[in-house]
Amino acid sequence: MTSSSGEPWRVGVLFSKTGYMSVIEETQLRGTLLAIDELNEAGGINGRPIQPVVYDPSSEASAFGRYAKKLLIDDGISTIFGCYTSSSRKAVLPVVERLNGLLWYPTLYEGFEFSPNVIYTGAGPNQNSLELFRYLMETHGKRFYFIGSDYVYPRVSNRIMREFVRANSAQVVGERYVALRPNRAEFYDVMRDIRELRPDAIFSTVVGDGTVFLYQAYAECGFDPRTMPIASLTTTEAEVSAMGPDVGEGHVTAAPYFQGVESDQNHRFLRRWKKIYGDDFAANMCSEAAYFQVSLFAQALRATNSLETESLRPAVLGLNIDAPQGQISINPMCGHANLWARIGRVNRAGQFDIIRQSSAAVNADPYLVGYGRNLAFS
Ligand code: ACM
Numbered sequence: 001m002t003s004s005s006g007e008p009w010r011v012g013v014l015f016s017k018t019g020y021m022s023v024i025e026e027t028q029l030r031g032t033l034l035a036i037d038e039l040n041e042a043g044g045i046n047g048r049p050i051q052p053v054v055y056d057p058s059s060e061a062s063a064f065g066r067y068a069k070k071l072l073i074d075d076g077i078s079t080i081f082g083c084y085t086s087s088s089r090k091a092v093l094p095v096v097e098r099l100n101g102l103l104w105y106p107t108l109y110e111g112f113e114f115s116p117n118v119i120y121t122g123a124g125p126n127q128n129s130l131e132l133f134r135y136l137m138e139t140h141g142k143r144f145y146f147i148g149s150d151y152v153y154p155r156v157s158n159r160i161m162r163e164f165v166r167a168n169s170a171q172v173v174g175e176r177y178v179a180l181r182p183n184r185a186e187f188y189d190v191m192r193d194i195r196e197l198r199p200d201a202i203f204s205t206v207v208g209d210g211t212v213f214l215y216q217a218y219a220e221c222g223f224d225p226r227t228m229p230i231a232s233l234t235t236t237e238a239e240v241s242a243m244g245p246d247v248g249e250g251h252v253t254a255a256p257y258f259q260g261v262e263s264d265q266n267h268r269f270l271r272r273w274k275k276i277y278g279d280d281f282a283a284n285m286c287s288e289a290a291y292f293q294v295s296l297f298a299q300a301l302r303a304t305n306s307l308e309t310e311s312l313r314p315a316v317l318g319l320n321i322d323a324p325q326g327q328i329s330i331n332p333m334c335g336h337a338n339l340w341a342r343i344g345r346v347n348r349a350g351q352f353d354i355i356r357q358s359s360a361a362v363n364a365d366p367y368l369v370g371y372g373r374n375l376a377f378s
Helices: 022-041 061-074 086-099 129-139 152-167 184-197 209-220 237-243 264-277 285-304 309-316
Strands: 009-014 050-055 079-082 102-105 118-120 143-149 171-178 201-205 230-232 252-255 320-323 326-330 342-346 352-357
Touching: 009 022, 009 061, 022 050, 022 209, 022 237, 022 264, 022 285, 050 061, 061 079, 061 086, 079 086, 079 285, 086 102, 086 118, 086 152, 102 285, 102 309, 129 152, 129 201, 129 230, 129 252, 129 342, 143 152, 143 184, 152 171, 152 201, 171 184, 184 209, 201 209, 209 230, 209 237, 252 352, 264 285, 285 309, 285 320
Parallel strands: 009 050, 009 079, 079 102, 102 118, 143 171, 143 201, 201 230, 230 252
Antiparallel strands: 252 342, 320 326, 342 352
């Protein structure tokens, strides 16, 4: 171990430890703190340790905005690692833009956004939705039921899915939104709808505790994932653990990372993760992005020796890193990460068997400009 003794680099960390989003945000908090610990054990950055200043916004989007302001104004911090929901990101956005902070956002999202004050390290629609849609069309059929939590991410994500559906002569047989702060009873209504409509797959963008209620209601109704899976962009190892692996078994998710990725870097990451958090607390795509984005930050800070957003952001653009998911980079055009595309199916142990994967990172294309109007699969 090397010691670092200089004045600390202070950074903000905003993930919920409490409330209905903590099931996933707590894992992002742990990914962030693990990466910071590792860097500090190795001597910090240019001889100075990283000091996280952590607040708990308790799953409330407006609290993210308030804490971001507190970090930037009262605490004199400019870099923030944080946010899961797109509503929390949208609450932080005007704050970092006005006060010239830098938000590192480690969550899949709907795309169609660019900010000079954000580095996006989660998947956009061309890296997850498109691959999931292709998989479902090829293996299950063309009739989809959309279910999402009622806020910006599921609504915009479904608008994009509808474009894929239209271009491929598929059909959306039903579309429902449940409260973001979930109520179990709503999911039984949804299941009645599904029993009547009999889609080929249920496309889910339900988040947080709602995910647990959705899969549990599905299991209680006796549906079979082999013939009508829940196909999700948001269900990770964390939600599967909360719902029970027997409940999640057979359902599919598209994500850049699953704990079962075979790579030396992932094995190293997991050894460390398990040593600190134990075997029962799995890593997932959101904690992995939270982890590797701190390494990107460290690489950039080593070069700039300054936390000023004007210096740091340009130093991040174009960086490559050997992340647990594989080689990734930050696309210099848009500040979003080029990430791997994978489809996983939940097994009895609550892990995902990887059933498809890209051969390399897929370029970030948050506005789907590379696809033009051509969204049809021949
Ligand atoms: C999300 O709200 N970006 C999952």
